[in-house]
Amino acid sequence: MKDCFKIEKIVADIYLVTEPYFRGHANLFLLTGLPFDLLVDAGLGLCDLKKFLTSRGFRPKVVITHGHFDHIGGLSHFTDEDVLVSPLTAANIVEKRLWGLNFLKPEYFDSQHTREVIGKSPPEVCADFAIRLPKMTPSEISEISIGERLLRIISLPGHTDDSIVLHDEKNRMLVTGDMLYDGGIYADFPNSDKTAFKRSLNHLRTLDFEYVLPGHNEILSRAQAMRVIDRWHSWLC
Ligand SMILES: [Zn+2]
């Protein structure tokens, strides 16, 4: 029986959790700390992510980078006290038309792996996909402290209106969600804004960081991130 999640240690206090049966999977980063561990994004939610993490000794709270299905689905398995969410994201999450479901396609799943871990075929998974949201109390979070790390939340709209990045200035690290990753740019959702996206990319350039933990694909050095910013900027023009 294959596992629903894969977890790998990136550095001493950062883990990457993925759902490898979905080829378009998001990167879920778990930053360990005190008094809780911070999970950035929640994945598809087809298996119980909270149980997976707590059974390994983690104490996760979840912060959501934006309200797309591949980042919010796993909220189903968390409770209100576990979730840190802005008022805008909380409002978007309850609007199914903003989940980006046109990118939930059977061909993005590994058929055999999906059957093994979910017990359904990819078309069945897509047809049955639902997100059961916990009752959520949104808050105007501007920073999150987990002991050694202080993460400042920066609103950078474009991909969606509620997109945020988390900046750990001391450790010169950025967690970007879909605001930046090495891959194709998506700026055609009902709540996308290309002009805002360009502004947000320019803002990213001004931040002090050494590396990026992105919402999809590989971790980026600053130089690699700058190349993606240039490429995306030119695609938006
Ligand atoms: Zn997205």
Ligand SMILES: [Zn+2]
């Ligand atoms: Zn995504």
